[in-house]
Amino acid sequence: MGENSELKLFEDKKIRAKWDEKKEKWYFSVVDIVAILTDNDYQGGRKYWKTLKMRLNKEGSELVTNCYQLKMEAYDGKLRDTDVMTTEQILRLIQSIPSKKAEPLKLWLAQVGKERIDEAYDPEITINRALDTYRKKGYSEEWINQRLKTIDIRKEFTDELKEKGIEKSKDFAILTNILTQAWSGYSVKEYKKLKGLKKENLRDNMTNMELVLNMLAETSSTEISKSKNSKGFKEVEDSVKKGGNIAKIAKEQLEKETGKKVISDKNAKEIRKLNS
Numbered sequence: 001m002g003e004n005s006e007l008k009l010f011e012d013k014k015i016r017a018k019w020d021e022k023k024e025k026w027y028f029s030v031v032d033i034v035a036i037l038t039d040n041d042y043q044g045g046r047k048y049w050k051t052l053k054m055r056l057n058k059e060g061s062e063l064v065t066n067c068y069q070l071k072m073e074a075y076d077g078k079l080r081d082t083d084v085m086t087t088e089q090i091l092r093l094i095q096s097i098p099s100k101k102a103e104p105l106k107l108w109l110a111q112v113g114k115e116r117i118d119e120a121y122d123p124e125i126t127i128n129r130a131l132d133t134y135r136k137k138g139y140s141e142e143w144i145n146q147r148l149k150t151i152d153i154r155k156e157f158t159d160e161l162k163e164k165g166i167e168k169s170k171d172f173a174i175l176t177n178i179l180t181q182a183w184s185g186y187s188v189k190e191y192k193k194l195k196g197l198k199k200e201n202l203r204d205n206m207t208n209m210e211l212v213l214n215m216l217a218e219t220s221s222t223e224i225s226k227s228k229n230s231k232g233f234k235e236v237e238d239s240v241k242k243g244g245n246i247a248k249i250a251k252e253q254l255e256k257e258t259g260k261k262v263i264s265d266k267n268a269k270e271i272r273k274l275n276s
Contacts (some may be wrong), residue, residue: 164231
């Protein structure tokens with residue numbers, strides 16, 4: 001999905017959502033909500049919303065005039081402009097559609113909002129939720145502990161990049177790619193291809209050792225960057241290359257001692273099977 005976008009689950013149905021950090025509001029895909037309320041698939045929900053939207057527009061409803069679009073990943077994998085509404089607007093929309101799912105969906109919306117507020121004040125909730133998710137997927141406790149550490153290290157790394165003036169998501173992606181290439185010898189795209197991945201998270205498909213070396217690359221880059229006063233992309237790029245090289249040296253030394261390659265083509269499914 002797009003930046004700051006998530007897939008939420010209501011019962012077994014997917015709802016595309018986006019969290020606005022500045023406004024501190026959720027925006028939900030209207031079509032996804034309508035499909036659930038009308039017990040339709042995506043195409044059925046889209047047709048129903050098109051008809052309802054015309055009726056509400058004729059009635060001069062503020063729901064339509066205040067409804068706007070955000071780019072979200074469509075079900076064909078492409079980013080498309082999508083009608084979205086806030087929680088408050090969705091609650092009003094529910095009143096326009098007779099549905100047995102109305103009350104359960106209202107409770108679900110309240111819970112989604114509460115989770116985000118709770119997490120803002122207590123980061124431990126986020127960590128516990130991540131723990132529970134990885135356990136349900138079948139990862140080992142050792143792997144989960146490593147993965148949670150990577151989240152913390154990654155945040156320190158990105159915070160330092162922001163401190164040095166990196167703001168665009170494209171630049172974060174470029175620097176991440178430079179870092180990955182520096183220590184592993186693979187670009188992010190090549191690394192994913194090696195593991196047979198498409199849109200899956202690369203870190204969720206790394207072995208324990210791959211996670212450790214990626215953390216070493218990021219934390220080394222963070223410390224090198226902190227030691228410099230100058231800001232800007234070029235300075236950060238230099239720190240990232242040097243940090244990645246430290247992890248590369250560690251990787252090569254380990255491979256020399258063990259006679260085994262660190263970079264693995266194993267993905268999450270195979271990693272979980274090994275640990276089961």
